[in-house]
């Protein structure tokens with residue numbers, strides 16, 4: 014175990030400090046190289062930054078997600094969920110979730126989502142600059158949930174407002190007053206989803222939500238927990254992944270041109286590479302149930318650990334030229350979707366959705382450009398997100 018706490022050198026800003034949030038990568042690079050299992054005295058968290066060690070944190074049963082996510086779950090405000098449960102209970106809660114988010118549930122949505130993407134691009138404003146966050150990412154994410162849940166058009170605004178407000182629960186470091194708002198928003202979201210599920214079943218809607226709701230392996234509260242987690246854990250990361258991706262992609266004109274011509278497989282590789290470089294969920298929490306020896310150092314029992322996915326995703330031991338965007342990187346064992354038993358249940362849906370949007374967008378607007386100057390990163394830590402990304406469509410093909 015490290016006896017003398019290691020400190021970041023003076024010229025590097027702590028990634029959680031307000032000034033360090035815009036570009037945490039230099040600090041994470043230093044930690045990965047110099048103190049890959051780092052005790053951060055300010056937050057009293059252990060930051061694990063190397064890929065091999067992060068993979069262990071995610072997969073090894075000596076790291077408890079139930080204990081690690083407890084703070085984020087904020088007491089009893091959220092219903093029970095697979096994310097806050099360890100195996101074997103975890104499997105019982107997760108298995109039925111495949112009815113909502115598994116490949117067989119989401120593949121048939123592809124044709125509808127393609128139509129939604131085309132309609133979204135048709136509706137892009139021409140009288141003002143387009144904001145990739147507000148005009149693309151958010152409506153796309155809402156369209157995805159409309160298909161998953163069978164939401165009627167007249168309720169999309171309400172759903173989106175609830176999803177945005179409840180997403181505060183994703184960030185473990187928001188100030189207490191905002192956390193309280195997030196708690197009550199999560200309650201309102203559950204109430205809404207409960208009423209919507211009852212209506213959807215009565216109307217006989219055939220959507221992934223009703224397939225899950227009709228399954229008897231989960232209690233009503235547990236089923237609502239899955240829906241709630243899908244919204245709180247997914248709506249904002251999905252919405253924000255679009256701005257993050259375009260911020261990386263647009264300056265690289267050859268990459269834009271290649272993506273415009275990409276088939277589905279190539280587009281999915283591109284999506285993974287974009288998620289590797291700017292993961293919307295930059296880290297996730299666990300607690301050790303006993304002493305654990307990682308490659309980069311030792312952890313005591315009861316250690317509050319962050320697997321820093323965003324640092325692991327740029328580990329030069331695993332990724333050649335790790336800070337470069339290579340749309341055809343394959344294999345790409347990034348940890349942007351996590352790993353092990355809690356691997357993102359919606360990864361197929363996220364890949365499918367972004368792979369529909371990005372080639373269509375740059376194919377239709379080949380001169381599309383991002384803003385000059387520094388990106389406008391939001392202060393929140395989870396998800397990593399841009400406040401806005403004004404883009405110039407530059408004329409339709």
Ligand code: HEM
Pocket residue numbers: 071078095096097107110114242243244246247248250251254288292293294297298348349350351352354355356357358359360362363
């Ligand atoms: C770009 C978008 C997304 C990213 C980067 C992402 C990332 C992640 C990560 C890193 C985890 C693992 C957390 C942990 O191990 O502690 C996770 C879990 C999960 N994600 Fe996603 N996610 C995204 C979108 C979504 C969406 C759209 C949904 C639902 C519609 C969703 C549903 C879930 C669920 C249910 C889990 C928990 C799985 C479990 O505990 O077994 N995610 N996601």
